[in-house]
Amino acid sequence: MGGDFGPIVTVPAVLNSLKLHPQLNVVLFGDEEKLSAELTKYPSVASNRLRIEHAPESVLMDESPKQALRGKKKSSMRLAINALKEGQVDACVSAGNTGALMATARFVLKTIPGIDRPAILSAFPTMGGTARVLDLGANVDCTTEQLFQFAVMGSVLATAMDAIDKPRVGLLNIGEEEIKGNKQVKDAAIKLNRNPYINYIGFVEGSDIYSGKADVIVCDGFVGNIALKASEGMAKMISYYIRKAFSETWYAKLGAFFSYKALKRIGMRLDPRRYNGASLLGLKGIVIKSHGSADVYAYATAIEQALKEIELNLPKRIAERVELIMSEEAKYV
Amino acid sequence: MGGDFGPIVTVPAVLNSLKLHPQLNVVLFGDEEKLSAELTKYPSVASNRLRIEHAPESVLMDESPKQALRGKKKSSMRLAINALKEGQVDACVSAGNTGALMATARFVLKTIPGIDRPAILSAFPTMGGTARVLDLGANVDCTTEQLFQFAVMGSVLATAMDAIDKPRVGLLNIGEEEIKGNKQVKDAAIKLNRNPYINYIGFVEGSDIYSGKADVIVCDGFVGNIALKASEGMAKMISYYIRKAFSETWYAKLGAFFSYKALKRIGMRLDPRRYNGASLLGLKGIVIKSHGSADVYAYATAIEQALKEIELNLPKRIAERVELIMSEEAKYV
Numbered sequence: 001m002g003g004d005f006g007p008i009v010t011v012p013a014v015l016n017s018l019k020l021h022p023q024l025n026v027v028l029f030g031d032e033e034k035l036s037a038e039l040t041k042y043p044s045v046a047s048n049r050l051r052i053e054h055a056p057e058s059v060l061m062d063e064s065p066k067q068a069l070r071g072k073k074k075s076s077m078r079l080a081i082n083a084l085k086e087g088q089v090d091a092c093v094s095a096g097n098t099g100a101l102m103a104t105a106r107f108v109l110k111t112i113p114g115i116d117r118p119a120i121l122s123a124f125p126t127m128g129g130t131a132r133v134l135d136l137g138a139n140v141d142c143t144t145e146q147l148f149q150f151a152v153m154g155s156v157l158a159t160a161m162d163a164i165d166k167p168r169v170g171l172l173n174i175g176e177e178e179i180k181g182n183k184q185v186k187d188a189a190i191k192l193n194r195n196p197y198i199n200y201i202g203f204v205e206g207s208d209i210y211s212g213k214a215d216v217i218v219c220d221g222f223v224g225n226i227a228l229k230a231s232e233g234m235a236k237m238i239s240y241y242i243r244k245a246f247s248e249t250w251y252a253k254l255g256a257f258f259s260y261k262a263l264k265r266i267g268m269r270l271d272p273r274r275y276n277g278a279s280l281l282g283l284k285g286i287v288i289k290s291h292g293s294a295d296v297y298a299y300a301t302a303i304e305q306a307l308k309e310i311e312l313n314l315p316k317r318i319a320e321r322v323e324l325i326m327s328e329e330a331k332y333v
Numbered sequence: 334m335g336g337d338f339g340p341i342v343t344v345p346a347v348l349n350s351l352k353l354h355p356q357l358n359v360v361l362f363g364d365e366e367k368l369s370a371e372l373t374k375y376p377s378v379a380s381n382r383l384r385i386e387h388a389p390e391s392v393l394m395d396e397s398p399k400q401a402l403r404g405k406k407k408s409s410m411r412l413a414i415n416a417l418k419e420g421q422v423d424a425c426v427s428a429g430n431t432g433a434l435m436a437t438a439r440f441v442l443k444t445i446p447g448i449d450r451p452a453i454l455s456a457f458p459t460m461g462g463t464a465r466v467l468d469l470g471a472n473v474d475c476t477t478e479q480l481f482q483f484a485v486m487g488s489v490l491a492t493a494m495d496a497i498d499k500p501r502v503g504l505l506n507i508g509e510e511e512i513k514g515n516k517q518v519k520d521a522a523i524k525l526n527r528n529p530y531i532n533y534i535g536f537v538e539g540s541d542i543y544s545g546k547a548d549v550i551v552c553d554g555f556v557g558n559i560a561l562k563a564s565e566g567m568a569k570m571i572s573y574y575i576r577k578a579f580s581e582t583w584y585a586k587l588g589a590f591f592s593y594k595a596l597k598r599i600g601m602r603l604d605p606r607r608y609n610g611a612s613l614l615g616l617k618g619i620v621i622k623s624h625g626s627a628d629v630y631a632y633a634t635a636i637e638q639a640l641k642e643i644e645l646n647l648p649k650r651i652a653e654r655v656e657l658i659m660s661e662e663a664k665y666v
Contacts, residue, residue, distance in 0.1 A: 099513075127570050137507050140515045174470050174558040180432075182473045182555060206562025210570040219559075222515060225507040226556050227563035229539025234564035237460050237543040238571055241602060245595035252595035259588030262578035269574060 001030040001058040001076045002096025003292045003299075010095065011038040013299035018049055020300075021307060025049045027089055029076040030058065055079045059100045061292065068100035069107055077101060081108045084285045091286035091306040093277075095294055101287065102138050102280060109285040112315065114322040116143075118282035119150045120221065120289065121157060122228070123275045128212025132158050132167075135221040136228055136278060142220035147171070147188035148329075149322070153281045154216035155198055156321045160312040162215070170204030170214035172223060184220070194332065197325050235270070277302030284315055334363040334391040334409045335429025336625045336632075343428065344371040346632035351382055353633075354640060358382045360422055362409040363391065388412045392433045394625065401433035402440055410434060414441045417618045424619035424639040426610075428627055434620065435471050435613060442618040445648065447655040449476075451615035452483045453554065453622065454490060455561070456608045461545025465491050465500075468554040469561055469611060475553035480504070480521035481662075482655070486614045487549035488531055489654045493645040495548065503537030503547035505556060517553070527665065530658050565605070610635030617648055 003009060007030065014026050028035050032054040039052075055076035059068040072078060077096050084092045085108050094101050098120070106118055119135035134150050135142065142150075151169050158167035171189055173181040181203065192200035204214050206227055219227070242263075246256035256263075268274070272291070276298040280287040286309045290302035309315075336342060340363065347359050361368050365387040372385075388409035392401040405411060410429050417425045418441050427434050431453070439451055452468035467483050468475065475483075484502050491500035504522055506514040514536065525533035537547050539560055552560070575596075579589035589596075601607070605624070609631040613620040619642045623635035642648075 125570070127573055140507065140513075172559060174473065174555055180473075206559040206564075207566030207569065209563050210566035222507055223556055223559050226505060226539040226552075226560050230542050230560035230564045231539075231567035233540030233543035234567045235571060236540065237458070238568060238599070238603070240460050241599045242596075245599050246592065248595065248598075251591055255588050255590070255592030255595060257588070257591075258584055259579065259592050262581065262585035262588060263575075265581075266571070266574045266578050270571070 001034075001055070002061075002094050003290065003294060004061075004095075005295075006030075007034050007038040009294060009296055009299050011035065012042065013294075013296045013303065014050070015042050016296065016300050017303045017307075024307065026051075027080075027083065028052045029055050029080040029083070031055065031076075053079060053083070059097050061097050063097060063100060065097075065099040065103035068097065069103050072100075078104055078108070081105055081285075081287070084287070085109055090310045091288065093288045093290060093299075093302050093306050095290040095292055095299060095302070098137065098289055101289055105280055105283050105285070105287045109283045109287070111282050112284055112319045112322060114326045115149050115153070115282035115318075116146055118280050119146075119153065120224075120278050121154060121281050122278040124209055124228075125270050125275065126210050126212040130162065131209060131212070131214060131217055132161075133209060133217045133219070133224055133228070134281065135219065135224050137221040137225035138280070139221040141222070142184060144184045144187035144191065147184060147218055147220070148191045149282070151188070151192055151198055151200070151216065151218045152322055152325050153318050154218060156318045157279065157281065157314065158215045160314060160317055161308060164215055166199040167215035168199055168201045168213070169216045169218065170201050170208060172209075172217055172219035172227070173203035173205065175203065175205065188218070191329070191332075195325060195328055197321075197328060232272070273298035273301060275301075277305030279305065279309065279314075281314075281318065284319075286310060286315060334367075334388070335394075335427050336623065336627060337394075337428075338628075339363075340367050340371040342627060342629055342632050344368065345375065346627075346629045346636065347383070348375055349629065349633050350636040350640075357640065360384055360386050360413075360416065362386045362388050362413040362416070364388065364409075386412060386416070392430050394430050396430060396433060398430075398432040398436035401430065402436050405433075411437055411441075414438055414618075414620070417620070418442055423643045424621065426621045426623060426632075426635050426639050428623035428625055428632060428635075431470065431622055434622055438613055438616050438618070438620045442616045442620070444615050445617055445652045445655060447659045448482050448486070448615040448651075449479055451613050452479075452486065453557075453611050454487060454614050455611040457542055457561075458603050458608065459543050459545040463495065464542060464545070464547060464550055465494075466542060466550045466552070466557055466561070467614065468552065468557050470554045470558035471613070472554040474555070475517060477517045477520035477524065480517060480551055480553070481524045482615070483551045484521070484525055484531055484533070484549065485655055485658050486651050487551060489651045490612065490614065490647065491548045493647060493650055494641060497548055499532040500548035501532055501534045501546070502549045502551065503534050503541060505542075505550055505552035505560070506536035506538065508536065508538065521551070524662070524665075528658060528661055530654075530661060568603070606631035606634060608634075610638030612638065612642065612647075614651065617652075619643060619648060
């Protein structure tokens with residue numbers, strides 16, 4: 001039910017995914033009437049692998065996590081996460097209210113032992129390939145310990161998803177020199193430096209999110225969210241000025257004609273929809289957050305992310321790695 | 334002496350500015366021998382408006398602010414700021430070590446009454462015009478009070494520089510809802526909301542740095558620095574992929590030929606060199622920080638910024654406004 005568009009987007013996205021993955025089964029949690037009405041638009045539905053679980057409520061986009069958690073116990077979001085907890089489904093995908101999703105998932109599923117708070121991780125295109133950045137907004141203030149845990153989780157995900165043996169982990173800071181940054185970041189650097197199971201490459205700067213210098217970039221959720229959105233804003237502005245420039249002169253219009261395919265390729269390479277589907281890492285279960293403004297293609301990408309994490313059994317991998325690394329850490333305490 | 338290139342850049346930039354501004358007088362602080370050698374490369378020097386003040390030391394780019402402040406009392410940076418303090422010059426421009434420049438300026442010049450710590454402000458291109466963002470890295474952790482002071486200073490600068498009567502001031506946050514963000518940001522919002530002398534428009538997100546929604550955007554130095562560099566990184570990546578795409582096919586090369594002028598116009602519009610020259614606001618004196626990697630054109634832009642602030646008598650304007658606003662604030666305490 002969530003996101004800016006609700007079932008108009010989520011239903012066709014699910015149907016596309018069902019076509020693509022014959023082993024996939026989907027339960028749609030939400031208003032049965034609305035979901036059924038949407039489904040009737042598509043006659044060739046793989047109905048034996050799709051069912052609706054009616055939810056009488058849904059969490060609004062501007063509700064506080066507390067309101068959602070306490071007041072909406074029969075929301076589509078809550079019922080979906082309950083089903084995940086009870087093992088009826090293997091992963092949960094939502095385009096709904098991020099704060100509410102995080103709070104509900106944390107309350108119902110609980111975190112993996114050794115993880116204080118879950119983090120939101122997403123993939124970013126770089127000049128070399130892909131970087132994974134966390135946290136993107138789940139935790140506004142982070143302790144040293146949390147930053148360290150994010151590094152461990154990001155590392156496991158990069159190894160599992162991108163088959164990188166020793167992912168390069170960088171800590172986001174305002175300079176590369178050891179003297180720079182706030183206390184949490186400096187202390188996290190000490191912990192990461194001494195741990196043999198993490199390939200820590202040192203401080204990285206904001207520009208390194210896109211430079212390809214690191215496979216995993218760790219920061220608190222306030223900084224991560226703003227870095228992500230600031231660069232989105234920059235990309236939008238550049239694209240605005242490119243479109244404007246290409247329509248200004250006859251000569252430029254000709255240029256646009258010949259450049260069309262090349263520019264389209266860049267658009268596809270950097271298309272944020274290709275990177276949709278952020279992982280809520282550190283939970284005892286797979287929860288994927290789609291962007292609220294996702295269209296059918298983007299929402300299907302979020303479902304792909306859920307499928308990959310199921311295949312890789314990501315929460316179990318993280319739990320094992322956390323246990324190993326924490327026992328290493330215990331030597332220093 | 335500062336920056337990545339030293340006198341090779343600063344000397345010709347100064348000579349260009351002297352040509353452009355007949356009323357300008359410049360004192361070059363630094364190694365006399367090196368500066369003289371550089372000056373001899375340019376025969377037509379306006380020598381009556383330019384003199385060298387020998388400094389036996391210079392602050393290195395990787396020195397800590399403490400080292401610079403205590404150990405380099407005869408550095409070019411220190412002598413220039415001393416001269417500003419003593420009224421021998423009206424403004425100081427440096428491409429040197431930012432932390433050292435900030436610490437030295439603060440120690441020698443002191444802050445304006447009512448301002449706890451200076452902030453670094455820079456202009457950014459937006460879809461509409463220009464936005465001023467502060468702090469960009471002087472203060473890694475900021476109190477509510479400091480964020481409020483940044484809003485006041487940014488407001489004064491936008492009014493003076495851009496002739497905006499009531500600059501729209503936004504607080505950088507991870508969402509526009511009142512419930513979001515950390516404690517400092519939420520409390521600063523309360524203070525800004527109730528003050529009739531500030532046109533506070535509420536929380537803005539990272540993407541709004543470039544959207545044109547606000548004239549002044551306030552954040553702590555850690556967040557501001559990373560937002561700035563993340564978007565620089567995004568811009569670099571886009572430009573990398575555009576160049577790549579334009580060289581891949583014969584068709585795209587033709588497109589590049591016809592688009593050349595249009596793309597060049599965008600490049601000029603968004604050229605970071607046009608925005609070089611960050612203001613160290615809140616000091617009893619005008620100090621402008623040029624980017625370390627500035628070329629001659631960019632460094633001359635930083636000198637322009639200094640000239641504008643002298644003309645506008647910016648520190649005095651800030652002091653007056655701070656006094657007025659603080660007396661308003663006192664009503665609430």
